[in-house]
Amino acid sequence: MTTGHDTRLDSFNDTGLYPPNNHRDRPEDPDMTATDQRTQEPGADSAPHDGAEPETERTVIFDVEDLNVYYGDFRAVRDASLKVHKNEITAFIGPSGCGKTTLLRCFNRMNDLIETARVTGSLRYHGVDLYHPKVDSVEVRRQIGMVFQKPNPFPKSIWANVAYGPRVAGLAKKGPAMDDIVENSLRKAALWDEVKDRLDDNALGLSGGQQQRLCIARAIATDPDVLLMDEPCSALDPIATTRIEELMQGLKDDYSIVIVTHNMQQAARVSDRTAFFSVEVNPESDTRTGILVEYDSTQKMFSNPADERTENYVTGRFG
Numbered sequence: 579m580t581t582g583h584d585t586r587l588d589s590f591n592d593t594g595l596y597p598p599n600n601h602r603d604r605p606e607d608p609d610m611t612a613t614d615q616r617t618q619e620p621g622a623d624s625a626p627h628d629g630a631e632p633e634t635e636r637t638v639i640f641d642v643e644d645l646n647v648y649y650g651d652f653r654a655v656r657d658a659s660l661k662v663h664k665n666e667i668t669a670f671i672g673p674s675g676c677g678k679t680t681l682l683r684c685f686n687r688m689n690d691l692i693e694t695a696r697v698t699g700s701l702r703y704h705g706v707d708l709y710h711p712k713v714d715s716v717e718v719r720r721q722i723g724m725v726f727q728k729p730n731p732f733p734k735s736i737w738a739n740v741a742y743g744p745r746v747a748g749l750a751k752k753g754p755a756m757d758d759i760v761e762n763s764l765r766k767a768a769l770w771d772e773v774k775d776r777l778d779d780n781a782l783g784l785s786g787g788q789q790q791r792l793c794i795a796r797a798i799a800t801d802p803d804v805l806l807m808d809e810p811c812s813a814l815d816p817i818a819t820t821r822i823e824e825l826m827q828g829l830k831d832d833y834s835i836v837i838v839t840h841n842m843q844q845a846a847r848v849s850d851r852t853a854f855f856s857v858e859v860n861p862e863s864d865t866r867t868g869i870l871v872e873y874d875s876t877q878k879m880f881s882n883p884a885d886e887r888t889e890n891y892v893t894g895r896f897g
């Protein structure tokens with residue numbers, strides 16, 4: 579896909595935070611020289627990971643350490659630490675209110691849009707502090723796209739929905755280059771064949787499953803690095819859900835995906851790693867805080883979790 583995003587990255591590089599090469603190969607440590615970064619083994623200093631594919635074989639995209647998220651005085655997520663890996667699907671599971679959406683929104687700074695929200699601790703994206711004051715949150719959201727629970731296409735044509743992001747990001751103008759982006763994005767989202775003859779039709783005329791794939795195409799169109807998906811199938815029927823799950827499997831070759839899901843089978847089917855969150859109730863203050871109970875390979879989480887709370891949840895005995 580021709581996106582011209584190098585220009586955008588160049589402006590991002592003015593922050594001194596992002597290295598100048600293409601984001602697909604973006605190195606991990608902002609303090610290293612470009613040469614050092616190119617010769618570094620991905621994840622070479624990572625500890626081995628019990629059960630999952632060893633971390634030495636996977637580049638870390640997000641490194642979260644002791645992250646706390648507050649809404650005003652209320653702490654919604656406490657001391658979460660985990661690593662998200664490149665070209666993997668990472669699932670967040672846990673009962674309602676345990677902070678899955680809150681944490682997911684930290685990954686592309688969507689919480690910035692909530693006035694009371696405040697984040698403490700460390701969240702590094704390719705080694706860069708995502709909350710550094712010099713980091714441009716608009717550029718962050720271009721690189722880290724989001725798909726929401728309810729399909730939310732704009733009340734515009736199918737073509738315009740996909741072209742919107744690239745146009746705003748200055749990746750292309752109306753014309754053949756934009757047509758290419760629209761077609762490629764719709765193809766990647768497995769929607770092209772269904773809509774290629776009706777690109778000028780209003781997107782709201784599509785089925786729910788088609789609308790959600792259109793939203794995925796819209797997220798892909800700005801050539802992101804990561805896709806965040808918050809319960810992307812919860813409004814869809816089983817057939818549409820299967821299509822999205824298959825689509826995700828194909829997309830992980832090009833993107834790293836973090837998905838929130840309430841569907842245990844879905845987490846087990848699609849994800850490589852699973853994080854289980856729970857709610858801790860403080861009886862004295864009667865406050866409820868989201869905590870990360872366990873994070874491991876999906877296979878281990880669903881067959882032999884280390885924590886009894888995980889086992890109770892994945893086997894349906896709780897939540």
Ligand SMILES: Nc1ncnc2c1ncn2[C@@H]1O[C@H](COP(=O)(O)OP(=O)(O)OP(=O)(O)O)[C@@H](O)[C@H]1O
Pocket residue numbers: 649654672673674675676677678679680681692694866868
């Ligand atoms: N904008 C907000 N302002 C204040 N509190 C919020 C806000 N968004 C979420 N919360 C609170 O933060 C906690 C975590 O909410 P969050 O939506 O992250 O949970 P969740 O795990 O995604 O739940 P669900 O599975 O129901 O979507 C809840 O107690 C919720 O009430």
Ligand SMILES: [Mg+2]
Pocket residue numbers: 678679680808838
């Ligand atoms: Mg949620």
